[in-house]
Amino acid sequence: xxxxxxxxxxxxxxxxxxxxxxxxxxxxxxxxxxxxxxxxxxxxxxxxxxxxxxxxxxxxxxxxxxxxxxxxxxxxxxxxxxxxxxxxxxxxxxxxxxxxxxxxxxxxxxxxxxxxxxxxxxxxxxxxxxxxxxxxxxxxxxxxxxxxxxxxxxxxxxxxxxxxxxxxxxxxxxxxxxxxxxxxxxxxxxxxxxxxxxxxxxxxxxxxxxxxxxxxxxxxxxxxxxxxxxxxxxxxxxxxxxxxxxxxxxxxxxxxxxxxxxxxxxxxxxxxxxxxxxxxxxxxxxxxxxxxxxxxxxxxxxxxxxxxxxxxxxxxxxxxxxxxxxxxxxxxxxxxxxxxxxxxxxxxxxxxxxxxxx
Numbered sequence: 001x002x003x004x005x006x007x008x009x010x011x012x013x014x015x016x017x018x019x020x021x022x023x024x025x026x027x028x029x030x031x032x033x034x035x036x037x038x039x040x041x042x043x044x045x046x047x048x049x050x051x052x053x054x055x056x057x058x059x060x061x062x063x064x065x066x067x068x069x070x071x072x073x074x075x076x077x078x079x080x081x082x083x084x085x086x087x088x089x090x091x092x093x094x095x096x097x098x099x100x101x102x103x104x105x106x107x108x109x110x111x112x113x114x115x116x117x118x119x120x121x122x123x124x125x126x127x128x129x130x131x132x133x134x135x136x137x138x139x140x141x142x143x144x145x146x147x148x149x150x151x152x153x154x155x156x157x158x159x160x161x162x163x164x165x166x167x168x169x170x171x172x173x174x175x176x177x178x179x180x181x182x183x184x185x186x187x188x189x190x191x192x193x194x195x196x197x198x199x200x201x202x203x204x205x206x207x208x209x210x211x212x213x214x215x216x217x218x219x220x221x222x223x224x225x226x227x228x229x230x231x232x233x234x235x236x237x238x239x240x241x242x243x244x245x246x247x248x249x250x251x252x253x254x255x256x257x258x259x260x261x262x263x264x265x266x267x268x269x270x271x272x273x274x275x276x277x278x279x280x281x282x283x284x285x286x287x288x289x290x291x292x293x294x295x296x297x298x299x300x301x302x303x304x305x306x307x308x309x310x311x312x313x314x315x316x317x318x319x320x321x322x323x324x325x326x327x328x329x330x331x332x333x334x335x336x337x338x339x340x341x342x343x344x345x346x347x348x349x350x351x352x353x354x355x356x357x358x
Contacts (some may be wrong), residue, residue: 002045011039024048024089026261060090062312064120065107067099071256072284073299074122077143080305081120088116088309101125108134117221118312128153128329139315141308144200145331152329155315157308160336161180162207164297168251168279168340169211171295176277176344178249179217183208184236184261186223201228204281206251221246228253233260234267241268248276249344255287255296261291262343277344283337290341293349301337307332 008018013032021028021036028036031269039045064081066074082092093116097104104126108119118139121131132153145156172178186205187198205223212218226236233252237260240247252258258280262272272278272292280287283298311330341349 007040007045011036036231059115062118063093063116065095066122067097067124073282076301080301084305084309105134117316120246143313155311155330158333161204164336165208166211172249173215180247181249182224182247183227183251187224188225228257230256230260233257234264236263237261251279255282255284273344295341295344296339298337298339304334
């Protein structure tokens with residue numbers, strides 16, 4: 001096995017300089033760094049990550065627990081997070097919870113803190129307190145933690161539910177002239193079982209309803225109970241058609257639901273957007289290839305990943321410095337872009353405005 005000493009000799013530098021160059025430290029001149037990297041590549045040198053972790057107390061490995069990779073939202077998020085960590089010389093391991101809170105907790109409890117610097121969690125069932133009990137000393141960053149600021153245990157990155165739904169509703173009213181707008185994706189029963197998935201759905205629907213009220217358009221028919229999936233959207237479109245389609249616009253709470261709605265409306269011979277305008281939320285890739293293309297609130301996945309990675313590094317550095325000073329968990333709402341496409345504007349569609357994280 002090729003050693004660091006051999007790489008240093010090949011590059012004509014000291015062992016310590018070779019080590020600093022391979023760790024991409026700024027104390028090494030770019031030309032020297034290039035020479036060391038070329039020497040390492042020629043010799044097929046492989047960094048001993050276990051030895052490095054023992055010396056530094058850092059593995060440079062992070063774990064993300066997400067519900068599903070078939071869902072394009074989570075797939076895009078995982079890809080963006082992997083890229084953000086890779087840009088910083090870190091590695092990402094994915095674990096899939098399959099939308100099951102118990103599976104999520106088992107996965108967290110099985111993590112060896114010596115082999116994982118931090119944990120990113122897209123939880124659909126467990127609050128920050130429950131995750132804290134399972135994760136112990138491992139730094140955790142949550143995505144869409146709906147447990148509330150007062151109950152927050154960890155830093156959280158959140159999707160722009162309020163701003164995004166308001167932008168979609170304002171677009172439907174002010175630019176498309178729609179007045180009978182249904183918010184698709186509400187819960188069939190309002191029983192609060194404490195799950196974060198239910199909290200996310202409730203919050204996003206409530207924000208959309210709030211936007212409708214600001215235009216004086218909310219009534220008892222505004223909220224439409226429906227799961228957030230393609231199949232549920234298709235079924236709902238058929239049911240609404242059977243009722244004579246009482247809406248001239250449908251504001252869907254995620255893109256997969258919106259794509260299902262558009263498919264079902266097409267099967268019923270209902271034209272989008274002439275008869276019914278449709279909007280989604282997330283900005284998954286499929287929406288740009290459908291006929292018509294989907295108007296959507298496109299979440300800034302790259303910004304979400306970059307911001308989350310920076311926040312995680314702050315936690316890791318505090319842990320390494322044994323800094324136990326209590327601090328209030330941070331909550332960052334990521335930016336979005338309202339992509340105005342054919343499902344609301346027809347063939348005249350162009351894309352619209354952007355907001356930044358706050």
